[in-house]
Amino acid sequence: MSSEAIPRPIIETRGIGKRFGSFHALKDVSATFHEGQVTAIVGPSGSGKSTFLRTLNRLEAHDSGEIVIDGIVLSDDIRNLNAIRREVGMVFQSFNLFSHLTILRNLTLAPMRVRRMARAAAEEKAMNLLERVGLKTQAGKYPVQLSGGQQQRVAIARALAMDPKVLLFDEPTSALDPEMVNEVLAVMRELAYSGITMLVVTHEMGFAREVADRVIFFDEGVILEDTTPESFFSNPGHERARAFLSQVRHGY
Amino acid sequence: MNWTRQHPGWAMFAAMIGLLLFLWGMALPLAAAPAPIGPAAEQFADGARITVGLTLIAGSAGVLIGVLAGLGKLSNFWPLRWFCDSYVWLIRGTPLLLQILFVWLALPTIMPAGVELSDFTCAAIALSLNIGAYNTECVRAGILAVPHGQVEAARALGLTPVQTFIDVILPQSMRVALPALANNLASLVKDSSLAYAISVVELTMVGYRVQAESYQPIPVFVTIAAIYLILTTAFTTLTAALEAQLDVGQKR
Ligand SMILES: Nc1ncnc2c1ncn2[C@@H]1O[C@H](COP(=O)(O)OP(=O)(O)OP(=O)(O)O)[C@@H](O)[C@H]1O
Ligand SMILES: [Mg+2]
Numbered sequence: 248m249s250s251e252a253i254p255r256p257i258i259e260t261r262g263i264g265k266r267f268g269s270f271h272a273l274k275d276v277s278a279t280f281h282e283g284q285v286t287a288i289v290g291p292s293g294s295g296k297s298t299f300l301r302t303l304n305r306l307e308a309h310d311s312g313e314i315v316i317d318g319i320v321l322s323d324d325i326r327n328l329n330a331i332r333r334e335v336g337m338v339f340q341s342f343n344l345f346s347h348l349t350i351l352r353n354l355t356l357a358p359m360r361v362r363r364m365a366r367a368a369a370e371e372k373a374m375n376l377l378e379r380v381g382l383k384t385q386a387g388k389y390p391v392q393l394s395g396g397q398q399q400r401v402a403i404a405r406a407l408a409m410d411p412k413v414l415l416f417d418e419p420t421s422a423l424d425p426e427m428v429n430e431v432l433a434v435m436r437e438l439a440y441s442g443i444t445m446l447v448v449t450h451e452m453g454f455a456r457e458v459a460d461r462v463i464f465f466d467e468g469v470i471l472e473d474t475t476p477e478s479f480f481s482n483p484g485h486e487r488a489r490a491f492l493s494q495v496r497h498g499y
Numbered sequence: 500m501n502w503t504r505q506h507p508g509w510a511m512f513a514a515m516i517g518l519l520l521f522l523w524g525m526a527l528p529l530a531a532a533p534a535p536i537g538p539a540a541e542q543f544a545d546g547a548r549i550t551v552g553l554t555l556i557a558g559s560a561g562v563l564i565g566v567l568a569g570l571g572k573l574s575n576f577w578p579l580r581w582f583c584d585s586y587v588w589l590i591r592g593t594p595l596l597l598q599i600l601f602v603w604l605a606l607p608t609i610m611p612a613g614v615e616l617s618d619f620t621c622a623a624i625a626l627s628l629n630i631g632a633y634n635t636e637c638v639r640a641g642i643l644a645v646p647h648g649q650v651e652a653a654r655a656l657g658l659t660p661v662q663t664f665i666d667v668i669l670p671q672s673m674r675v676a677l678p679a680l681a682n683n684l685a686s687l688v689k690d691s692s693l694a695y696a697i698s699v700v701e702l703t704m705v706g707y708r709v710q711a712e713s714y715q716p717i718p719v720f721v722t723i724a725a726i727y728l729i730l731t732t733a734f735t736t737l738t739a740a741l742e743a744q745l746d747v748g749q750k751r
Contacts, residue, residue: 304655325659332657343652347670347745356666357656402652409656 254281257413257444258303263312265298265468272298273309274468280446282412285439287455287476288448290465291491296448299465300415303446304335317412333361336406340418342398344390350377350401351386354408362409369408376404380434396427400434407438414438416447452495456480464488503739510740518733522548525726535713536722539705546705547726549619553691553701554734557626558684564627565634565680566669572639583635590632596693599625603697622694622701626687633683634676641676642668674745681738688731702726 258280265273272295280286288296301307302314305321305328314321316331345353354373358364364372377383380400382393390398399419406414419435420428432454439445439458449455455462455476462479464472466487472479483489503510525547529540536543571583590598602625607616616624645668653663673680692703700708706723710716 306651306655329657329659332655335655337652337655339648339652341648343646343648345649345652345667345671347667347674357653357658360662360666361657405656 254283256280257282257317258446259313259315260303261313261315263299263302263309263314265295265302265307265309272468273302275312276468276470277312278463278470278473280413280444282444283442284461285445285459286447286461286463287459288446288463288465289450289452289455289491290471294465295468296465297417300337300417300446300448303413303415304332304337306337329361333409334412335415336409336411336413337415338399338402338406338417338419340422342390342395342402342422344398344402344405346390349387349389350382350393353390353401354405357405358408373404373408376407377401379407379437380404381430394427395423396430399423399427399431403431403434403438411443413444413446416445416449418448418450420449420451450495452480452492464491466491503736504743507740507743511737511744514733514736514740518551518730518737521729521733522551529722535709535715536718539709542705542709543702543722543726546700546702547730549699549701550688550691550703550727551730553619553623553626553694553699554684554688554730556623557630557691558687560623560627561630561634561683561687562680564631565638568631568635569638569642570664572635573642587632587635590629595625595629595690596696598629599693599697601625602628618694618697618699621697622691622699626691626694629690630683630687634680637676637679637683638672640679641672641674644675645671670745674742677738677742677745681735681742684738685731685734688734689727 256279260279261277262275263273263277264271264275276295276299288299290296298307302309303316303321308323309321317334319327319331321327321331344350345356348356351370351373354376355364355366355369358369358372359366374383374386377386380403382397382400382404385393385397385401390401393401403419416435420431423431428451432451435445435447435454436458447455447459459476462472462474462476463470464479464483464485466485471485472483472488474484479488480492483492522544526540526544529543530537532540568583568586571579572587574580574583599622603618603621606621606624610616649667649671650663653667654660658666691701694701695704695707698704702723706719710719713719
């Protein structure tokens with residue numbers, strides 16, 4: 248088996264389950280994500296998309312099954328956990344920028360604390376990343392001084408500052424005013440083409456169709472469809488997926 | 500206080516210099532005053548320095564205690580939670596004077612032989628424990644006010660729980676807790692007067708002695724009150740400026 252031909256699996260989940268009390272949020276979810284792959288995760292509200300994403304960096308602990316990230320089994324072992332969190336970046340719906348720190352310090356905090364980077368090197372890297380997301384001139388401001396779209400681009404840059412192998416996005420544009428959605432999608436599109444592995448929970452079907460290599464459809468805690476965007480959008484296999492798509496199209 | 504808000508750095512500097520000049524320079528103008536104030540000028544200055552010393556020592560220790568006990572109250576470990584709850588309950592439910600007397604009279608009996616506690620030390624311990632209990636509630640409220648998304652972002656970036664607390668939770672909770680902590684500190688300037696009961700020669704005790712010798716309570720106590728007012732004003736300016744300094748991330 249040559250490693251050039253087949254991309255390396257970077258996230259493997261095998262039969263993961265998650266309950267909140269008596270509510271079964273994830274039921275036996277298995278999926279493998281390969282290096283460089285961009286996966287759009289779609290599905291109705293409450294279907295477990297966020298929960299799935301959050302088990303991957305253990306913001307939620309799964310109850311059963313196994314998650315392997317870059318060869319490391321995800322468990323409560325704190326060293327494994329820290330190693331995994333260094334490799335897996337996350338972008339939240341509500342940005343969650345550190346409100347007491349400037350934009351620059353938002354980007355340098357984790358590299359300096361976790362990767363033990365020197366301040367000068369961390370700042371240089373941060374400025375390069377801010378340039379990449381088009382916000383170099385905002386480095387000295389505080390998060391509240393930025394628009395939602397700008398904050399989300401900073402949040403993406405902050406995740407990138409740790410050089411993650413995988414980036415998880417949980418509805419990165421859902422909290423934004425419509426006119427700011429595109430600036431964030433543009434940054435994500437550029438990232439996708441740069442070859443980073445991305446898992447994107449999104450309601451932006453246009454983005455999923457255009458940028459994703461793969462679409463996963465969640466419903467009631469299970470993966471109902473796992474296919475290419477072409478096949479998912481033109482010919483969904485399940486009735487639930489068809490209903491979901493027609494509802495989304497109606498909304499737009 | 501507008502000026503304080505706009506130039507917090509300068510206001511802090513000015514309040515600190517003003518306080519130092521006042522503490523070490525007040526004897527000069529006071530000495531020029533007629534009896535009974537003039538002859539006792541040095542005593543007034545010494546008393547004021549003791550009062551400020553008690554306030555600064557107990558104030559600092561009290562913040563430390565407040566942070567530790569505030570964290571303890573939020574711990575998952577119930578014996579620790581119970582201990583911190585009991586501490587706050589005990590201190591807030593009993594008079595400060597009793598606490599001071601208790602430390603002064605009871606603590607020496609349980610100290611190992613050879614350890615001598617001065618009256619000043621006893622007063623500082625009692626005042627620290629007292630303000631610490633009040634600070635605990637403020638710190639706890641401050642920590643609870645930090646949005647959970649901030650913690651998740653820090654954890655997702657790979658910061659350890661301790662790093663998350665020091666770099667994210669503590670600075671953000673301080674922004675919320677500071678007005679209340681500042682209030683407690685201003686009360687402490689005044690509460691430290693109860694140390695006179697265990698013969699610490701602080702400002703109130705000086706006033707008591709000078710009027711007892713001169714039989715002129717009115718000018719003596721007016722002078723004492725004026726000195727207290729100047730001290731509380733200096734401390735209030737200092738903390739207001741600190742508040743403004745910490746507030747930068749909050750305003751547009
Ligand atoms: N911490 C929690 N405690 C209890 N129930 C939870 C918790 N988190 C999620 N749930 C429940 O689990 C289910 C799946 O939630 P999840 O957030 O994963 O859905 P989602 O697919 O991301 O939906 P949305 O599109 O609305 O974000 C929901 O019914 C939700 O109420
Ligand atoms: Mg969600």
